[in-house]
Amino acid sequence: xxxxxxxxxxxxxxxxxLKGVYLHVPEGRIVTLLGxxxxxxxxxxxxxxxxxxxxxxxxxxxxxEFQGSRIDRRDPSDIVKLGLAQVxxxxxxxxxxxxxxxxxxxxxxxxxxxxxRDDVDRVLTxxxxxxxxxxxxxxYLSGGEQQMLxxxxxxxxxxxxxxxxxPSLGLAPMLVEEIFGILKRLxxxxxxxxxxxxxxxSLALSIADEGYVLENGKIVLQGRADELGENADIKEFYLGLxxxxxxxxxxDVKHYRRRKRWLS
Amino acid sequence: xxxxxxxxxxxxxxxxxAIFRTPLPKIAIGVIALVVFVIVxxxxxxxxxxxxxxxxxxxxxxxxxxxLVGYTGQISVGHAAFMSVGAYTAAVILxxxxxxxxxxxxxxxxxxxxxxxxxxxxxxxxxKGLYLAVSTLAAQLIIEWVINHxxxxxxxxxxxxxxxxxxxxxxxxxxxxxxxxxxxxxxxxLIYTVLAVGIVFALNLFRSHLGRAFIAVRDRxxxxxxxxxxxxxxxxxxxxxxxxxxxxxxVLYTYFYSIANFESFTLLVxxxxxxxxxxxxxxxxxxxxxxxxxxxxLPIVLDFILRGVGGAVFGWDDAAASAIMPQxxxxxxxxxxxxxxxxxxxxxxxxxxxxxxxxxxxxxxxV
Numbered sequence: 144x145x146x147x148x149x150x151x152x153x154x155x156x157x158x159x160x161l162k163g164v165y166l167h168v169p170e171g172r173i174v175t176l177l178g179x180x181x182x183x184x185x186x187x188x189x190x191x192x193x194x195x196x197x198x199x200x201x202x203x204x205x206x207x208e209f210q211g212s213r214i215d216r217r218d219p220s221d222i223v224k225l226g227l228a229q230v231x232x233x234x235x236x237x238x239x240x241x242x243x244x245x246x247x248x249x250x251x252x253x254x255x256x257x258x259x260r261d262d263v264d265r266v267l268t269x270x271x272x273x274x275x276x277x278x279x280x281x282x283y284l285s286g287g288e289q290q291m292l293x294x295x296x297x298x299x300x301x302x303x304x305x306x307x308x309x310p311s312l313g314l315a316p317m318l319v320e321e322i323f324g325i326l327k328r329l330x331x332x333x334x335x336x337x338x339x340x341x342x343x344x345s346l347a348l349s350i351a352d353e354g355y356v357l358e359n360g361k362i363v364l365q366g367r368a369d370e371l372g373e374n375a376d377i378k379e380f381y382l383g384l385x386x387x388x389x390x391x392x393x394x395d396v397k398h399y400r401r402r403k404r405w406l407s
Numbered sequence: 408x409x410x411x412x413x414x415x416x417x418x419x420x421x422x423x424x425a426i427f428r429t430p431l432p433k434i435a436i437g438v439i440a441l442v443v444f445v446i447v448x449x450x451x452x453x454x455x456x457x458x459x460x461x462x463x464x465x466x467x468x469x470x471x472x473x474x475l476v477g478y479t480g481q482i483s484v485g486h487a488a489f490m491s492v493g494a495y496t497a498a499v500i501l502x503x504x505x506x507x508x509x510x511x512x513x514x515x516x517x518x519x520x521x522x523x524x525x526x527x528x529x530x531x532x533x534x535k536g537l538y539l540a541v542s543t544l545a546a547q548l549i550i551e552w553v554i555n556h557x558x559x560x561x562x563x564x565x566x567x568x569x570x571x572x573x574x575x576x577x578x579x580x581x582x583x584x585x586x587x588x589x590x591x592x593x594x595x596x597l598i599y600t601v602l603a604v605g606i607v608f609a610l611n612l613f614r615s616h617l618g619r620a621f622i623a624v625r626d627r628x629x630x631x632x633x634x635x636x637x638x639x640x641x642x643x644x645x646x647x648x649x650x651x652x653x654x655x656x657x658v659l660y661t662y663f664y665s666i667a668n669f670e671s672f673t674l675l676v677x678x679x680x681x682x683x684x685x686x687x688x689x690x691x692x693x694x695x696x697x698x699x700x701x702x703x704x705l706p707i708v709l710d711f712i713l714r715g716v717g718g719a720v721f722g723w724d725d726a727a728a729s730a731i732m733p734q735x736x737x738x739x740x741x742x743x744x745x746x747x748x749x750x751x752x753x754x755x756x757x758x759x760x761x762x763x764x765x766x767x768x769x770x771x772x773x774v
Contacts, residue, residue, distance in 0.1 A: 153772075157764050158773060
């Protein structure tokens with residue numbers, strides 16, 4: 144459904160961030176993109192949704208294809224109309240609109256008000272918590288509610304592909320599990336394709352079908368999520384587990400560091 | 408390597424703290440000083456020195472405004488009013504106490520402007536952005552009104568005070584004499600010495616505790632507060648420093664024209680200084696100077712070009728050119744400002760940085 148062919152992204156004409164990223168998101172699946180801070184995960188998402196321009200970035204090589212048509216070099220507003228929605232890291236709600244207005248604003252590309260009304264109800268069935276606080280200004284919602292609102296707003300444009308940038312950021316573990324459960328339901332019941340960028344590798348791999356590992360602007364590992372979860376390197380560096388599967392002792396870390404095999 | 412960090416290793420703590428990591432900036436500063444203080448005055452005619460004087464004065468004013476708007480993030484559209492405070496303070500000091508040295512009058516003007524600027528900076532505690540702009544607009548109008556209506560202060564209906572030109576010691580026939588500044592060359596040295604002091608002060612300000620506090624307040628005021636920066640005091644000091652620069656700028660205008668006149672300090676002038684900061688690059692010392700050069704020189708250069716082209720292509724004589732010129736000049740002036748901002752929204756200083764960045768990594772396209 145979405146394919147990134149070996150893209151290269153340069154910020155400010157001088158800083159090379161992505162050095163050839165290949166990514167394929169098949170329809171109806173959850174694909175997760177893992178990687179440490181500064182690996183280029185958010186840049187990858189921005190390259191897809193066309194938001195690089197406002198940060199002086201540029202896709203200089205490679206191509207991005209969505210359902211067979213190239214979308215690099217297109218306007219972000221056009222890309223949304225093709226059915227690609229992004230949920231930002233750190234939520235970014237319209238603070239002065241209430242929750243319902245935020246959702247309706249998310250349906251900006253949809254001119255049919257009956258559909259919009261039904262979509263609001265549909266989103267509220269996934270996020271009942273939002274229904275209770277539907278007329279509260281979104282600036283006054285709690286962090287978790289704002290994250291739900293952000294995902295709901297993303298769904299309002301009836302996306303074929305939903306991209307989420309760290310939905311677990313700053314949320315309580317219970318809320319994170321709830322949100323991830325909802326993402327899984329969205330895939331199963333609404334057949335929404337999801338590209339998920341996460342720091343919380345174990346949780347992301349538990350709901351994803353496939354995973355990619357991005358490091359230093361390159362894809363270093365890819366595979367089925369359950370296989371990645373078993374990979375010794377992933378266990379060591381992203382899940383914090385030693386080979387035996389037990390929790391790692393920090394004393395050992397200092398003495399003996401496992402080399403990342405993909406970097407050698 | 409004279410211009411790249413690659414290969415320059417730091418072996419001592421002193422080397423690590425050095426301001427210039429490579430020899431090129433040192434050479435560049437020497438060359439710039441040589442050009443500004445020796446070659447230009449030597450080669451430049453009186454007409455061009457006059458233009459350069461205006462650029463120098465404007466650079467100092469723009470630098471002060473950039474400290475406030477670009478580095479501290481407090482918008483002010485009352486900059487020209489603070490200049491007029493400095494100008495009239497110096498002129499009144501020289502009128503009431505004729506024996507006073509012009510240097511003291513200048514410092515007095517700067518300090519008075521700083522006090523008034525800090526007073527009008529008080530609202531910045533509660534209001535930000537466009538609202539602060541409106542409040543400083545009020546400062547501009549109040550000060551303009553005061554100067555126009557308090558005739559004991561501003562010297563009658565025209566609101567102008569004539570002053571004696573500043574003096575400087577000079578050796579003539581082996582004797583030490585006191586000469587009046589009466590040529591553009593004399594003012595050139597005065598203005599560019601003051602500007603050099605202003606630039607060095609500003610450069611060092613932003614390597615200091617206080618300067619970093621300014622930037623912290625601009626970038627995220629709440630985070631600045633939480634690490635223990637007293638926001639109100641920091642903003643007031645920023646207003647004070649910026650207004651001190653403005654006051655000195657006003658005094659220099661007064662000395663250069665030998666008259667303190669409110670018409671040099673209207674709201675339009677304030678806007679022009681804001682334009683210098685924006686087109687040069689907010690939060691950049693180089694940008695303030697480039698912006699001042701741009702805004703000051705553009706009308707002159709345009710005039711030059713339009714007269715040349717008009718004469719060659721349309722056969723305008725001087726009278727026809729003078730009739731058409733004012734309109735075209737303004738249109739092209741506005742158009743060029745928009746053009747440069749669209750090409751590089753972060754201003755001329757950013758253009759210069761792109762240029763140097765390119766050569767820093769050359770022959771590679773990126774780092």
